[in-house]
Amino acid sequence: MMTPDELVQLRREKWRVTGKPVHTLDDARDFIEANGFCLTYPSSSQPPLPLPTFIGAWYGSDEHLPRHRAFLDPQAREATDLMIRLLRARSAYEVNLGDENNSLLLSAAVFPYFYGLVGERNPRQAPKPGPRSLYSQLACDAYEIVHRKGPISKLKLQEDLGKGISAPALDRALAELWSKLRITRVDYHEREGASWDVLQRWAPDAVSEGVNCSVNTALSALLSKYLDCVVAADSTELESFFGNFVPRSKVREAMNALLDARELSFVPVGNRSLIQITQAPVRRSGTK
Numbered sequence: 001m002m003t004p005d006e007l008v009q010l011r012r013e014k015w016r017v018t019g020k021p022v023h024t025l026d027d028a029r030d031f032i033e034a035n036g037f038c039l040t041y042p043s044s045s046q047p048p049l050p051l052p053t054f055i056g057a058w059y060g061s062d063e064h065l066p067r068h069r070a071f072l073d074p075q076a077r078e079a080t081d082l083m084i085r086l087l088r089a090r091s092a093y094e095v096n097l098g099d100e101n102n103s104l105l106l107s108a109a110v111f112p113y114f115y116g117l118v119g120e121r122n123p124r125q126a127p128k129p130g131p132r133s134l135y136s137q138l139a140c141d142a143y144e145i146v147h148r149k150g151p152i153s154k155l156k157l158q159e160d161l162g163k164g165i166s167a168p169a170l171d172r173a174l175a176e177l178w179s180k181l182r183i184t185r186v187d188y189h190e191r192e193g194a195s196w197d198v199l200q201r202w203a204p205d206a207v208s209e210g211v212n213c214s215v216n217t218a219l220s221a222l223l224s225k226y227l228d229c230v231v232a233a234d235s236t237e238l239e240s241f242f243g244n245f246v247p248r249s250k251v252r253e254a255m256n257a258l259l260d261a262r263e264l265s266f267v268p269v270g271n272r273s274l275i276q277i278t279q280a281p282v283r284r285s286g287t288k
Contacts, residue, residue, distance in 0.1 A: 002232065004270040010231045012062065015052035021060030028082055029091045031057050036110040036225040040083065041065070041076075041102045049241055050230050054105060055079050084188050090203060094185050096178040097244060103185075108206070110225055115210025116218035118245050119181040123200040123207055127182060134180060138165065139173040146183055146196050153192035181207075219246065219254040224263065224277060232267055232274035 012018050014035065022031045032038060035052050042056070042065050043049040056062045058079035083105070086092040093111040095104040106114055127135040127143055135143075138161070145160050146152055152160075158170050174196065177183045186202055187195040200207045210218075219242070226241065227233060235255060242251045255275070258264040265278040 002267055002269045007231055007269050007274075011050070011052075014229070014231065015062070016057040017052075017060060017062040019060050022054075022057040023082070025082065025085055025089070025091075028054075028057075028086050029089075032086065032092045032105060032107045033109065035229045036107050037229050038105050039097075039102060040105065044102070050233060050237055051104075051241075052229065054083055058082065080188070087186060090206075093203070093206070095181075096175055098175075110222065111203075112206045112209035113213060113218040113221045113225075114245075115181055115207060116213030117215060117222065118179075119199075119207065119210050121211055123182070123211065127177070127180075135176050136173060138169060139176040142170065142173045143177055143182060143198075146177075147198050147201075150183075150197040150201070151186050151195045152197075153189065153195045155192040157196065215246070215250070216254065219250060220258060223251075223254055223258060227264065227275060227277050232269060232276040234272060234274050238275070 015038075016022055016031055022028050031052075031054075038052040038054050038057070039049065040054050042053050043051065053062075053065065055065055055076055058076075059065065083092070086105070087094060091108055092105045093108070093114075095106055095114065097104050126147065127133070127140050129135055129137040129140050141161060142157060145157055149156075149160070154170065154174070158165055158167065161170065174183065178185075181199050183196045184199045184202055185194045186197045189195070222242070223238065226238070230237075235252070238255060239248045239251045242248075255264070259266075259275070262278055264275050266273050267276045268274075
């Protein structure tokens with residue numbers, strides 16, 4: 001049994017928004033490893049995704065955080081710099097959620113499972129355009145240059161592609177590649193923008209581990225880690241989050257399988273029945 005206020009407080013402590021800000025690289029590693037997932041900035045979706053934010057952990061608070069075009073907020077620059085240091089060190093990986101300015105960060109331990117969920121099973125094969133392809137001709141051209149010259153900044157990539165390529169068109173092409181984890185953002189410089197590299201070259205061990213992980217295994221591991229991150233959630237919240245990456249029917253199947261195996265269980269929270277990781281029974285002293 002848990003009250004709604006208790007759930008909120010447990011999340012706030014885990015998400016580092018109780019006045020204990022994350023300002024060092026070691027603190028940032030501990031934060032992302034403990035939670036597995038976090039958004040860069042507060043979610044703009046309605047209802048918002050129940051997830052920690054990197055900017056909230058940096059401020060040590062969940063009040064008055066920058067939201068609209070938060071990446072332009074000068075107060076958020078130090079937090080962004082710290083996040084980029086995590087990416088450079090491969091202590092975290094960035095995932096496209098459809099908003100270039102608010103990505104999802106995954107810990108190094110969680111990322112191979114995420115790759116197993118959405119990544120290409122043959123990452124050595126370059127993407128090719130075609131009627132049934134997920135990639136446009138521009139995306140394939142951009143991939144070829146990133147593969148040949150990466151890490152490469154967006155500015156230099158645009159120059160190599162030719163003057164006729166607009167910034168919005170390049171953004172769409174990069175999003176196509178990023179969504180399938182063919183490339184990843186690895187650095188950022190104010191003058192040249194983000195730098196990109198082929199993910200398989202940037203993180204070969206993580207990609208190899210992900211390729212060898214089945215979708216069912218990956219989804220089960222990610223569901224469990226997400227619930228560890230948010231303490232407890234309802235089935236709709238789980239489907240809303242993971243439905244960004246796989247069909248909701250698969251999320252329900254994995255969730256029900258974990259419930260049947262008693263790895264997950266229901267917990268009353270106020271008038272709601274939420275799902276949590278099954279707690280180990282507490283043994284009384286003197287018992288075996």
